[in-house]
Amino acid sequence: MTKKKGFLDFVSESTFIHILLSIILGFLVGAAFLAVMGLSVGAAYGRLLNSVTSLKGFSYVVVYSVPYIVAGLSVAFSFKTGVFNIGAEGQFVVGSMAAAVVGILCGSLPKPLLIPLCFLAAMAAGALWGIIVGFLKTKWGINEVLSMIMFNWIAFYLSNFIAGIPAIKSEGSAEATKNISSNASMLFSKDFIKSVGLCPTANWGILVAILVMLLVWFIIEKTTLGYELKAVGYNKFAAEYGGINVNRSILTALAISGALGGLAGALQLMGMGSRISIFSSQEGFGFAGIVVALIGVSNPFGVFIAGLFYGALMYGGSKLNLVGAPTQLINVIVGTVVFFIAISVIFRRLKFLKKAPKAPPKPPVSADKKEVQGT
């Protein structure tokens, strides 16, 4: 049967198409909200498109995307290995704080030494945050989702506490840490930024994000470790029967996922923020990582694209107020996209819609049957 694949078959089988459909539906729902509010859809979406397509705008998008991509990779890694890292938020926060502490206190170290040191500190802090939760899970069976949500708040208040320590706190009136040493900053030089026309916070964090993406892909797809972690993710009982130490796998998965979450925090700090404010509410990079991982269906390359998409929405969306549209529109769009991805199984059903009408031209069979019954 070399039957040509129909359009509906194509749509129902390709995950990529499901995501594309979800995104289109997200924008349609956003448009509906705009229309209900009496705002111009063209003006709002035009603004969104305009602000991310110039060179400067696109460089902003890339800068915005880096923490989302890496946080997304952190969550995607946990999805692949059967745990749900809802604690990326906390890992992000402790990671960025660890990098800030190193970046402030060891500011005299040369750049090639200080930057890796900040990364290491952030990854160690994030990994620790993941391992504690993993320990609670493997030792006493405490559900990681619960403890992670609580650990997010522990990280939040710990960060605020550290930001208030005199050696760390800004000397001015700002409710924030000092700025990290310029040796820990990943910004391009000011002259380069000006001559090319990039955004003022352009930095080489995106290269780190690409490296991390490749690394995550390599670990998951090409190593024994990745095989074991995935096996535990698919079915931990089968994995255990197959001789894999499930508890150790869970700890490893959470440690790596946590390290990535921490690294995302360091990238945000060293690329863009330069300091950490005393939070009055969670900044939500880790939670955004969950969204990015969902949109990227936990595929490292998908997560990369999804992170860019999310970054574009965040940066472009921040300008919606200029045309009178609320920035919350972005949340509506993202929420709708995630909703449709979560129920993307309905797209798979589209195939059956098509097959249903094909059923009637089968009367001969039933006629035969009747004859058989008759005799």
Place this chain on the structure above:
Amino acid sequence: MKKILSIALVLCMVLAFAVPSAFAADTVKIGMVTDVGGVNDKSFNQTSWEGLQALAAEDDTFEVAYLESKTDADYQTNINTFIDEEYDLIICVGYMLADATREAAEDNPDQLFAIIDDSSCADLPNVACLMFAQEQASYLVGLVAGSVTESKTVGYVQGMVSDSMNLFGIGFITGVQEVCPDATVLQYNANNFGDIAGGSTAAKDMITKGADVIYQAAGGTGIGVINACDEEGIWAIGVDTDQSSLAPEHVITSAMKRVDVASQDISKAVAADEFVAGVHLYDLSNGGVDLAPTRDNIPADVLELVENAKAAVIAGDVVVPTSVDDCPAFTLDD
């Protein structure tokens, strides 16, 4: 046919994107950047924005827009957006934006800025620092609290400990102690401007300890304080805006900061080409801070006392302290 239709639709879209909105040549564009509290914080972000909206409504040469900051790193991006869009004046709301404002102002010497509640940029030639004597307004509401308390116990909830925020507490406690020297002032630092539940818990704790008037300078957290006071039937004192509408029966008064007036003043100055850099102080004498206009709950004799005190402050006979050292009863800074 479908193709033609779709091409026509695409063309419509392209045209919609391409046609630039036409601006009158003499339009004055005012951009406002909020801090992470957002534009609906029922506090100074909201007040500033309402002030600008009112300005744009009465005078259509003004075009106003705001950008909300979600994280600390957004301040710089938002300021740069307004610079790229060639806004005439960028109003940065709150001292949290001080460093971002300084950096942008130094990089763009031709761009005019105004910043609310910060004086650290006063040395720059293109930044106007809009400062409020919040200790004076707090002193007045302190007099009210000290006069109406029967249990001689009043409460004070602060959103964050900083030199600028401490002025609220110092002024308030000075006022309370002036009319009721043996009053106890229960003090609590919520360390959070957005925690309504936490504010409510803190207020109920104070009420259990006997407080019958509570003043809050804590943004969203303070709304929780007012809610708790409303439920328990004691007096609450609002801050920044006239918060009487939150609980008309139980908000006795509010310490107003006319952030809206300040934003309008500086915008008008830019329009008239009379922008002045440096510190612009808004205090009792120029109506920049005051008791809220809703005064139905304040007894007449107390109101008279407050008016006299206000006159004394304006005349310079009374100087409200601004330093923690001059107000030993203020303990949040320890």
